[in-house]
Amino acid sequence: MVQRQSTLFLPTLREDPADAEAVSHKLLVRAGLIRQVGAGLWTYLPAGWRVHEKVVQVVREEMDAIGGQEMSMPVLTPADLWQRTGRYDTWDDVLIKLQDGSGRDFVLAATHEETVTSHAREMRSYRDLPKILYHFQTKERDEPRPRGGLLRVREFVMKDSYSFDRDAEGLDRSFLAHKGAYDRIFERCGLEAVSVQAESGMMGGRESVDYLAPSGSGENTLVTCENGDYAADLEIARGVPRAASFPEPLEAPAEVETPGIETCEALGGFLGIDVAATSKAMPVVADGHVVLALVRGDDRLDEAKLVSALGALVRPAQPDEIREAFGAEPGSLGPVGFRGRVVLDETLREGQFVAGANRTGYHLRGVEHGRDFEAEIVDIRLSHEGDRCPRCGGALAFHTAIEVGHIFKLGTKYSVSLDATYLDEESVEHPIVMGSYGIGPGRVLAAAVEQGHDERGIVWPASIAPYDVHVLSLAGGSDEVAALAAGVAEALSAAGRDVLLDDRDARPGEKFADADLLGCPLRVTVGKKSLDDDSVDVRRRSDTQDARVPRASVIDWTKED
RNA sequence: CGGGGUGUGGCGCAGCCUGGUAGCGCGCUCCGUUCGGGUCGGAGAGGCCCCCAGUUCGAAUCUGGGCACCCCGACCA
Numbered sequence: 001m002v003q004r005q006s007t008l009f010l011p012t013l014r015e016d017p018a019d020a021e022a023v024s025h026k027l028l029v030r031a032g033l034i035r036q037v038g039a040g041l042w043t044y045l046p047a048g049w050r051v052h053e054k055v056v057q058v059v060r061e062e063m064d065a066i067g068g069q070e071m072s073m074p075v076l077t078p079a080d081l082w083q084r085t086g087r088y089d090t091w092d093d094v095l096i097k098l099q100d101g102s103g104r105d106f107v108l109a110a111t112h113e114e115t116v117t118s119h120a121r122e123m124r125s126y127r128d129l130p131k132i133l134y135h136f137q138t139k140e141r142d143e144p145r146p147r148g149g150l151l152r153v154r155e156f157v158m159k160d161s162y163s164f165d166r167d168a169e170g171l172d173r174s175f176l177a178h179k180g181a182y183d184r185i186f187e188r189c190g191l192e193a194v195s196v197q198a199e200s201g202m203m204g205g206r207e208s209v210d211y212l213a214p215s216g217s218g219e220n221t222l223v224t225c226e227n228g229d230y231a232a233d234l235e236i237a238r239g240v241p242r243a244a245s246f247p248e249p250l251e252a253p254a255e256v257e258t259p260g261i262e263t264c265e266a267l268g269g270f271l272g273i274d275v276a277a278t279s280k281a282m283p284v285v286a287d288g289h290v291v292l293a294l295v296r297g298d299d300r301l302d303e304a305k306l307v308s309a310l311g312a313l314v315r316p317a318q319p320d321e322i323r324e325a326f327g328a329e330p331g332s333l334g335p336v337g338f339r340g341r342v343v344l345d346e347t348l349r350e351g352q353f354v355a356g357a358n359r360t361g362y363h364l365r366g367v368e369h370g371r372d373f374e375a376e377i378v379d380i381r382l383s384h385e386g387d388r389c390p391r392c393g394g395a396l397a398f399h400t401a402i403e404v405g406h407i408f409k410l411g412t413k414y415s416v417s418l419d420a421t422y423l424d425e426e427s428v429e430h431p432i433v434m435g436s437y438g439i440g441p442g443r444v445l446a447a448a449v450e451q452g453h454d455e456r457g458i459v460w461p462a463s464i465a466p467y468d469v470h471v472l473s474l475a476g477g478s479d480e481v482a483a484l485a486a487g488v489a490e491a492l493s494a495a496g497r498d499v500l501l502d503d504r505d506a507r508p509g510e511k512f513a514d515a516d517l518l519g520c521p522l523r524v525t526v527g528k529k530s531l532d533d534d535s536v537d538v539r540r541r542s543d544t545q546d547a548r549v550p551r552a553s554v555i556d557w558t559k560e561d
Numbered sequence: 562c563g564g565g566g567u568g569u570g571g572c573g574c575a576g577c578c579u580g581g582u583a584g585c586g587c588g589c590u591c592c593g594u595u596c597g598g599g600u601c602g603g604a605g606a607g608g609c610c611c612c613c614a615g616u617u618c619g620a621a622u623c624u625g626g627g628c629a630c631c632c633c634g635a636c637c638a
Contacts (some may be wrong), residue, residue, distance in 0.1 A: 014587065014599075015573050019631045039630065094636080111638090144562070144636065158638050211638095219637080303635080315635090406638060440638035476596040509598040516598090527597055537597085546597095 002489040003467065005502040009046050011035075012514050022217040024449040025149025027458050031517045033466070040146025040154035047466040047518065048445075050498075052157070054464040055189060055441040056136055059159045062185045066177040068132040068161055073115045075138050079105035081114040085417045094141045108140035113414045113436055116162045120420040120432055126166050129422060129432065130174060134161030136441075148217055150446040151402060157442065163435040166422065171409055171433045175207075178407050178437045182211055185439065186404070190461020191448055193404055194222060198233045211405035211439075215450030218402035225389035225396055235304040238379060239387025239396050244276030244296065246351040250366030253336060258363045262331035264297030267354060267363065276347075278354040279367070281333035283317040283325065286310045290317050290325040292338055294355070295345040295381045302382035309343060309378040332356040335373040336364055344375035402447045405439040458519030459541050467500040468492075469558055470520040472511045474527035475503075485526035488536060488551060492524075495555050516541075524554055 010032040020026040028034045033048030044052055060070065079097065082088040088095070088107070096108040109115065116133060123129060136159050143154045150156075163174030179195065186193040191213055198210035210233050212222040221234035232238070261267050268275035278297030283290055284306070291310065295301050307314055317325070325340060326333050334355030335342045348369060355367040369375060387396050412431035415421065421429045445464070452459040462468070469492050473485030482503065489501040500520065502511045508527075515523050525537040525546065537546035538557050549557070 011571085013572060018573065019567085021632070036630090139638075141637075145634095147632080152637075156638070160638085403638065438638050443638060472597090474597055478596095507596060507598090507600065509596095509600085512598045514599090525597070529597080 002486070002493045002499045002501050005500055006504045008500070010514075010518075011045070012517055020149065022148040022151060022446075022450070023453055024151065024215075024217070024446040027449055027453055027517070028149055028446070031458055031519070034150065040143055040152065042150060042153060042155075042442075050466040051445050051460070051464050052441050054466075055444050056157075056159070058188050058463060059185055059439060059441065060136075062181040062188070063132075063134050063159065063161060065184075066132065066181045068134045070135060071133055072135045073109070073112050073137060075109050075140065077107050077109050077115055079107050081118060081418075082107050085114055085414060087114070093144070096140050096142050109137070110139055110141045111158070111436075111438070112137065112160055113162070113410070113434075114418065117414040117418045117420050117434070120162075120164055120415065120434075121418070123164055123420070123422055123432060126422055126424050130163065130165045130170050132161055132163050132174060132177075134159060134437075148446075150442045151217065152219060153442070156440055159439045159441065161437045163437070164420075165433045165435075166424065166430065167433055168411075171411070171435055174435050175407065175409055178435070179209065182405050182407065182437075182439065186211065186213070186444075189444055189448065189464055190452070191404065191444060192451060193447075194224070194231050194401075196222065196232045197236060198406065208406060208408040210403055212401035213404045213444075213447035213451065214399040214401045215447055216400070217450065218400045218447075220401045220403050222399045222401040223383060223396055224399070225392060225394045227389065227392050227394040229391045229394075230389045230396070234383060234398065235302060237383040237387075237396075238390045239383030240390055240393070241296070241299065241347060241381070241387055242276070244347070244351065244353075245274045246277045246353070247273050247365070249352050249368075253364040253367050253372055255357050255359075255362050255364055257361060258332075259361050261361075261363070268297060271354065271363075271365070273354070277351070279334070279348060279356075281330075281335070281356055283322050283330070283333060284314040285317050285321065286312040286314045289340060290321055291341045291343060292333065292335055293343045293345075293380055294335060294348060294375070296347045296353075299345065299347065299381040300384070302380055305378070305380045305382075306343065309376070309380060326358045328356065328358045329360045332358065332360045332362060334358055334364060334367065335375060336367060338373070342373060342375035343380060344369055344377050345381045346377055346379050347381060349377050402443055402450065404443045404447050405437075407437040408435060410434040410436055453519070456513075457517035460519045460521060462521040465520050466498075466518065467520045468497040469522045469524055470500050470502065470515050470518065471524045471526065472502045472508075472515060474508050474511070474525060476508075476528070478528060478531075480531055481526060481528055484530055484551075488524060488526055488554060492555065492558065495558070497558050522558055524557075 012032045013030045016026045017029045035043045094110050098106050139158050140155050146152050146154055165171045193211045193213045196210050198208045212220055223234050223237040224231045261270050264278045264280050267278050275297045280295050280297050282293040282301045293301055337358055352366045352368045354363050354365050357364045415431040420432045449458050471489040473482055475482040489499045493499045521541050523539045530536050534551050535548050536551050539546045
């Protein structure tokens with residue numbers, strides 16, 4: 001079927017929306033693909049939804065290819081389900097809770113581990129395993145801060161799949177199958193996406209892999225090695241910092257007065273030493289106790305790493321908590337004499353450094369781990385510009401990126417709390433071993449725009465473009481030209497292409513501008529000249545010049561590679 | 562949640578400081594013109610000025626309180 005643009009709801013805008021920052025946000029709105037309803041709430045207009053569904057179809061095909069079985073679970077779910085896994089409380093800040101007319105508590109699903117695991121209770125035997133179940137379903141998350149158009153929203157469709165295996169080896173196979181499927185999905189969607197080891201965060205899994213699509217805007221930072229043998233999410237990246245140059249060691253810590261010195265940079269300058277030979281003390285509260293996290297003076301604390309090291313959520317300590325625990329102001333805090341738990345970054349394992357003296361306005365020189373204080377030694381520093389690759393020592397590069405997919409090895413967390421078990425050959429009961437795998441078509445779409453655009457508009461990858469061919473009828477009132485253009489469109493459609501025919505009563509400039517904005521892979525222009533020699537002009541969206549070709553050979557330009 | 566900003570026809574904005582019954586560009590409708598990169602001319606339609614309260618003879622404008630949205634920091638597909 002040929003879609004006539006004169007009847008299509010495709011409200012293009014001449015100017016960027018005033019509140020847009022991200023390129024994908026601006027272009028998706030301008031091209032008439034999406035419209036905002038509220039903060040983080042978006043309507044996909046007809047052409048935008050076509051793109052969304054094309055992404056969905058690619059995902060569906062690849063999920064089916066690894067044996068996934070599509071189903072559908074509801075968005076509205078009983079609160080009880082979430083209470084049993086504990087997420088009713090631990091996910092309190094993202095869950096949208098509500099009651100029905102008779103006062104029963106419900107949760108709008110933010111993901112579907114609970115629901116799917118409740119069904120997995122019917123997998124009673126090892127003979128029922130393994131299985132992969134998936135669906136495309138709306139997720140509701142009370143995001144603290146939606147932003148960037150489709151980049152971060154409160155309601156979105158996610159393909160979430162769940163694997164059920166009898167043991168860890170089975171999970172490994174399911175996990176690997178998903179990795180393969182995800183690589184093919186992004187490849188087919190024309191998206192550059194890098195898989196990296198990631199933080200499993202609040203999902204409670206053991207291992208997770210993130211898919212990051214480098215782009216002009218985004219909320220993640222992708223760290224890659226110049227030699228290509230390392231890639232990680234910044235949150236867990238293990239870049240190697242430059243070596244610190246420590247001053248002459250001392251027999252014992254020596255107090256020095258450091259009036260008004262509150263930052264490590266100032267401290268290093270004041271003492272005339274390498275900033276890397278100072279320490280930065282970050283008092284946090286975890287499980288109700290004040291914990292001191294120590295990183296090198298030129299580093300920043302990586303909260304995600306600290307959280308996984310402590311196995312508990314952390315928050316910065318309040319000023320009064322700090323005074324009570326240390327007896328000093330921030331800026332003069334240190335591990336020596338502190339009676340609580342100390343977590344020391346690996347960079348401070350060896351050598352003597354300067355630390356706060358827990359006496360406002362004073363620091364200690366020559367502080368040494370083991371001799372002067374005890375601590376748990378963990379990697380808790382945030383990598384930064386200048387770090388070297390942990391594998392080969394090459395330079396690391398940092399890119400902003402969009403997280404387009406995330407896969408987790410869940411283990412038995414959900415099957416245990418929801419009692420999903422099976423019997424093995426010996427009639428021994430075991431919890432089912434699970435994995436969960438998410439991908440957001442909306443983000444894939446936004447990332448594709450971030451990666452594919454020019455000053456005129458979107459440049460869609462062919463596989464997910466709203467239409468394969470955009471036929472422009474420059475009739476200018478000529479019925480003959482209009483008929484010819486319609487014929488070309490019909491012929492392409494008959495050949496199996498998705499065709500948009502611009503049959504509007506508009507001037508050429510406007511049609512060209514809108515076509516560039518919308519970004520279909522191929523543009524076919526039919527004008528008066530076409531009547532003379534039965535030829536049309538074609539142009540790939542990524543090109544800058546038309547090619548004049550015989551009408552009959554247009555189809556050759558639409559061949560899929 | 563903390564910080565900053567914005568709310569005025571469909572879109573982008575001015576007016577607000579210095580109260581006096583709302584304006585510009587684009588878009589939209591009609592007529593004519595033009596017709597391969599957003600033509601040109603003419604005539605029109607369209608606004609609870611975010612909401613509530615207050616001050617005042619009079620509030621888009623001043624005051625107070627809400628709400629919404631955007632951007633920057635802690636979370637996630």
